Amino acid sequence: MDSLPTPDDILAAAKRIAPYAVRTPLIEHPELGARAGGRVFLKLEMFQRTGSFKFRGACNRILLIPEADRARGVVAFSSGNHAQGVAAVAKLLGIPATIVMPADAPRAKIEGTRALGATIVNYDRVTEDREAIAGEIVARHGATLVRPFDDPGIVAGQGTAGLEIARDAAGFGVALDAVLAPCSGGGLVTGIALALSKVSPGTKVHSVEPIGYDGMRQSHDTGERIAAHAERLSIADALMAPMPGKVPFALAKLHLAGGLAVTDEALVRAVSFAFRRIKIVAEPGGAAAIAAVLSGVFDAKGKNVALVVSGGNADPETVMACCNEAPTP
């Protein structure tokens, strides 16, 4: 396994990506707070470049590639948000990017990636191996593989969101009891947990996954890195990694307070609530932390809680379907 990132790596990442990344806001949402019986804050990462937090990690990781190697390009495999993050960073730095994407990824994500000038290689989620396809491109062109989560540079980049949450909570005069973040491979939530272990050690960080893809929860509970057994696809296309990465899992053992899991029904309701009451576009995976609070899976009563809205790259049809399914979220 790669060595683990440290809080200092996150501070360095924050400095490194500052010229490129958006400093996203933390807002208080009184209505969500009233429903939960506490104070609820939202870290709005769908305002990050490319519509998700993934830009942070990609930016930090690609800036760590030695100058001499950059011209040979970067390659990534991703269902969409990491793809766009890598493509956007490559474009800003003038580096060629190839992205291996499932053919059934949301249109908004495929089009977003293409619009950023990346070469897209489609694969079939069921019959083809994306890592093998990416590996071939690395071998052929000498490109650098930018992994979606199992890389200390990626995790350190995602952790910069945690530094910002801590700073902005202090601006509200609030000591955060908990932070909830959506989790797929675990780069975001463990990066945030690592950051807060240094700058806000009293804050408990929880992962939120769709049931059936709750590998982080199961791994955290058992102390072994294990895969969840999904019986069907989740509406949260961005959260379908069945198992946490090695780096994130090692960090989770040290810094994660616990793992939560939500139903697809709760995700649908959260997307509708995000649209109707928060006035944001959250993709189903991006709304997982909201779902955990709205559904009562996490009890925020009497607490100060920050929820990370990790991405907003949903097709309008998906959001509309959620709004129709949950008209009074």
Added chain:
Amino acid sequence: MDSLPTPDDILAAAKRIAPYAVRTPLIEHPELGARAGGRVFLKLEMFQRTGSFKFRGACNRILLIPEADRARGVVAFSSGNHAQGVAAVAKLLGIPATIVMPADAPRAKIEGTRALGATIVNYDRVTEDREAIAGEIVARHGATLVRPFDDPGIVAGQGTAGLEIARDAAGFGVALDAVLAPCSGGGLVTGIALALSKVSPGTKVHSVEPIGYDGMRQSHDTGERIAAHAERLSIADALMAPMPGKVPFALAKLHLAGGLAVTDEALVRAVSFAFRRIKIVAEPGGAAAIAAVLSGVFDAKGKNVALVVSGGNADPETVMACCNEAPTP
């Protein structure tokens, strides 16, 4: 006419409403900036309580009602956003509220108002006079009429958004060349212009209206308070006042740099852009300033510009229709 509010009234309003209002963020949007050839910031007022800036003015105005008169309640006429603002403030303060609303207002606005506990009186936009209906309720119950814009207390409340824009722009290290705000009766845009005349006098403030309802533009251009001649309804249900209020117009003569007008087509495109690229829910009227920049009606080239997104109370169907009409905004 009522006396005009002063910048000091806005500072006092900011203090008065601080315990109740959301401090909404100003974010930079690099993609919009790149399209416009300048730096573009967004003041996200759809995060204000009730989903629009209207809470600010309603809160300030209602807090100015003498304690002894409050129990007799408040009454307002509004197509929806002012209605919700008044209803929310009344609920927070424990005051009864009656709202006179057109029967064809967006469902999101009618339901939002009802959910806040207000009594709703519907009227027909074409055949009935909302002011007469409200006047009758005032006469019968001794309730206080809370006007949507033609009131110094309302305008001072809306102006608090201008103070926040100036402070946050300074936080970005940016001197704003211009601020664009949607305009119906003119309370918001002239409140902001009044605030900036004191705290950021180099910033030019422009109103943005739908063509056909551009009474502020025509009044500003001619120096006479006149009504625009709409030939059909605008998609911007919140911006259909044909004429600026007396108080806003008097302030516009002193502090408004100019008036802009946009087509419904540009509003549709702006709502789609807001959803797809900004990841926010903007109602058509709320997206008017975005429309002015995207359509080129306002040239932001080489400038630092803040756009006020004034509200997000659109039905999902409306946003979906805009996204379908403008798939690549």
